[in-house]
Amino acid sequence: MRGAVWICDIGPGPGQHGGELLFSGPVHDFFAAGRSAGSHEGTPRSRTAAFLARAERPPRPAARRPGDGLLLLRGAARHNLQGLDVAFLARAFNVVTGVSGAGKSSLVEELIERAGRGALEASPRVTKLIAVDQSPIGRTPRSNPATYTGLSDVVRDLLAATPEAVGRGFGKGRFSFNVAGGRCEACGGAGVQEVGMHFLGRVDVVCDACGGRRFNDETLEIRYRGLNIHDLLETTIEEAQVVLGGDGRAARILSTLNRLGLGYLRLGQPSTSLSGGEAQRIKLASELSRPGRGHTVYVLDEPTSGLHAADVAVLLSALDGLVEQGHTVITIEHHLDVVRAADRVIDLGPGGGPHGGQLVAIGTPEELAACEASVTGAALRGGGNGAVPTAVAAGLPRPDPAATARPITFTGVRTHNLQGIDVTIPPGQVTVVTGVSGSGKSSLAFDTLYAEGRNRFVESFSAYARRFLDKPGDAEFDQVSGLTPAVAIRQGRPSRNPRSTVATMTEIGDYYRLLFARIGQRDAGKAGSRQPAVGSDSSPRRDACDLLPTAYRLPPAATVHLTASMFSPNTEQGACTACKGLGTIVECDPTRLVTEPSRPLDAGAMDGHKAGRFYGDPFGQHVATLRSAGRARGMDFSGPWVELAPGARHLALRGAGDEEFDVEWEFKRGARTGVQRFRSRWVGFAGLVEEEYARKHADHRGEALEPLMHRVGCRACGGTRLKPERLAVRVAGRHIAAWLALTVDEGLRLLAAIARDPDGAGLSPRDALVSRDLRDEVERRLMRLQEAGVGYLTLDREAATLSAGEAQRIRLA
Incomplete structure (x- = not known):
């Protein structure tokens, strides 16, 4: 914010208490103003100015809590972590910090994963672990704060208990817009109806039958304290405390939501309209409102992301x-006020990616501030006095009315809670829109600037094209000028799809x-000799069989022309047949299956999981088959499992291949006993789990087996995701998987070397000419990533392993 040129401050409070434009102007004037004149219920009108001037500060603890026990994480080596041993304080506030890419998320994910399978050393024992992130609380408008927290059940119970509802025989289901009977059937409880406009797409219009109230008239006649179900869902959390405060369950949930600064939200506000910070606080409130028992570990991922300093204090x-x-409490955080409030800080670094993953410092915030090697410690020592930074004071580029385009000007903006404000945004400058959450x-x-800019841009498309584009919504305002098409980069977690990588996110993979496909070459097997691949622009057509290793050669008459899809792990032409282009396969993890190694396999060694108990039943056919295989070998x-020889362990887990054994199974099922004799192969306990997972993983039944599974590199392709014949094609001596395995910085150096000496890189003059534009475009995109501070990332890095900060910078680049 201090690095901006223009500030728009909206407030003074959230929801109906906000929506005013408190300040709009140069950053110098904003800092000079300090606090705006006037007050709002005893609060300075500009909370932003107050916090920046240090007139207000989040509270700091009077003393650091020593904790009561430890949570020990030993040998953490996930992603870039370098075998760390970390001790978190039990019954204390722990903060994991460090530069982006240092390994913070990896460390916490490892802790969650170990706690989930009971492998975390903890004293006192952890009763429950709750991870609270910023993912949406629902993906449809039917989900809202009331449904997520369980408050809707309370509201429906109260309405169903009224004399009018009892007299009419209405149950609580009558007051749900998801259940037929009480809802408006014309719109299905949505409150709106979709109207097809042929080539103009679909438009949502308010339902004529219910007027957008979602319920039929009979249901809306039932009232609790003068309010029907629609009225109750339209009340804010703050207002609902007055109406529903007499019910203990409702009071507990509402007070928790209000205490977290969410009093401005409506009970029925669609989850799709909530920010990531609001969603995270609703999740936290849902957990806080439940009576706590035992020792619970709460894990939060950057909970202050997008929060105002006033909300951080809450x-x-x-x-x-x-x-x-x-x-x-364990939280990943960068906010210095949160770091200062911690009882223990775990600082990772010193850099990101391969330069991170080390434990730089661990201790109190004061001890961290004294650590010279810690970047976070340096920031803590710097403190901050609210002054405008030197770069801004020295003069960043300022708007020049004579040399720049017209400013963007909105008048009378009334979108959502905005109260008819007039806003001017200078072009070509950094403008920050600030204010408390919900302001x-x-x-x-x-919802105004981006939505209107996109709508006007879309209007330039044909009617046919517009039907395929989502409409971001209609902004409410009187007039606008100077508006140009806008690009929105929202907060959000990266894709969890294992096929999504840095290369696919940036489209660099497509260019590779x-x-x-254009200049790929193969190694002809002779020193210093390289031959163009079939389909290369620089070559005459060659026999396709020359392209492939012997095992993959086609008949001489066949001809293969290289296409870009052949080098994609997402197509049948390119994907490794063993792993389907994922680079990994799912296997049963023996350490998760054998949970009690001090016991025999048929006497509880695998009792830590339902599947293990089934397969390890001493009277089951699987144990009988193992015994037969053991006698034969x-x-x-x-x-006990720990005393078995390596060969015996391998036989028990991985089986005996195609060899068959004569099995005598003495079964016992309740009072029924007997003997069955059969001949069978033994695939091993891990093999049995994998076979079952393969049958069930596509539906919800497979979720029960997921705790036993883990991903390992595909042995067929070595994790490259591609068929061997695709890896035989090379550019500059590397196959495409090797190009993608380079970091952004390494990729730039390789492209620079090719540009300096194409011949030395194995490119003919024609290859160099054909690929010049492609290489220039890739270089441009790589430079954007480097400028965004993620030069340490490899292009084949899975999107799911990126931190939220890394993902956002990649989208920005």
Whole structure:
């Protein structure tokens, strides 16, 4: 914010208490103003100015809590972590910090994964672990804060208990817009109806039957304290405390939501309209409102992301309350006020990616500030006095009315809670829209400026093209000028699809595939000799069989022309047949299957999971088959797992291949006993789990087996995701998987070397000419990534492993 040129401050409060334009002007004037004149219920009108001037600050603890026990994580080596041993304080507030890409998310994910399978060393014992992230609480408008927190059940119970409802025989289901009977059947409880406009797409119009109230007239006649179900869902959380405060369940949920600064939200506000920070606080409120029992570990991922400093103070108060109740809080965070409030700080670094993954410092914030090697410690020592930074004071580029385009000007903006404000945004400058949560920032930036800019841009398309484009919504304002098409980069977690990588997110992978299709070459097997691949622009047509390893050669008459799709792991032509282009395969993890190694396999060694208990049943056919295989191989499985020889363990887990054994199964099922004799192969306990997972993984039944599974690199392709014949094609001596395995920085150096000496890189003059534009475009995109500070990332890095900060910078680049 201090690095901006123009500030738009919206407030003074959230929801109906906000929507005013408190300040719009140069950053110098904003800092000079300090606090705006006037007050709002005793609060300075500009909370932003107050916090920047340090007139207001989040509270700091009077003393650091020593904790009561430890949560020990030993040998953490996920992603870039370098075998770390980390001790979190139990019943205290722990903060994991460090530069982007240092390994913070990886460390916490490892802790969550180990706790989930009971492999976390913890004293006192962890009763429950709750991870609270910023993912949406629902993906349809039918989901809302009331449904997520369980408050809707309370509201429906109260309405169903009224004398009018009892007299008419209405149950609580009558007051759900998801259930036939009480809802408006004309719109299905949606409140709107979709109207097809042929080539103009679909438009939502308010339902004529219910007027957007979602319920039929009979249901709306039932009232609780003068309000029907529609009225109750339209009340804010703050207002609902007055109406529903008499019910203990409702009071507990509403007070928690209000305490987290969400009093401005409506009970029935669609989840699709909530920000990531609001969704995270609703999740936290849902957990806080439940009576706590035992020792719970709460894990939060950057909970202050997008929060105003005033809301950070509210969040810290709630987290402090959890610790006071005897629970443990672990959060990934960069916000210095949160770091200063911690009882223990775990600082990772010193850099990102391969330069990170080390434990730089661990201790109190004061100890971290004294650590010279810690970047976070340096920031803590710097403090901050609210002054405008030197770069801004020295003069960043300023608007020049004579040399720049017209400013963007909106008048009378009334989108959502905005109260008819007039806003001017200078062109070609950095403008920051700020204010407390719920004040109307997103309403102005995304739902007005971006939405209107996109709508006007879309109007230039044909009617046929417009039907395929989503409409971001209609902004409400009187007049606008100077508006141009806008690009929106929202907060959000990266894709969890294992096929999504840095290369696919940036489209660099597409350019690499085209590069290989145009100038790819193969090694002819002779020193210093390289031959163009079939389909290369620089070559005469060659026999396709020369392209492939011997095992993959086609008949001489066949001809293969290289296309970009052949180098994609997402197509049948390119994907490794063993892993289907994923680069990994799912296998049963023996350490997760054998949970009690001090016991024999048929006496509880696998009892930590339902599947293990089934396969390890001493009277089951699987144990009987193992015993038969053991007798044939001279192995005894009656002893504890830890005492079995390596060969016996391999036989028990991985089986005996295609060899068949004579099995005598003495079964026992309740009172029924007997003997069955049959001949069968033994695939091993891990093989049995994998076969079952293969049958069920596509539906919900496979979820039960997921705790036993883990991903390992595909042995067929070595994790490259591609068929061997695709890896035989090379550019500059590397196959495409090797190009993608380079970091952004390494890729730039390779392209620079090719540009300096194409012949030395194995490119003919024609290859160099054909690929020049492609290489230039890739270089441009790589430079954008480098400028965004993610030069350490490899292009084949899965999107699911990126931190939220890394993903956002990639989208920005």
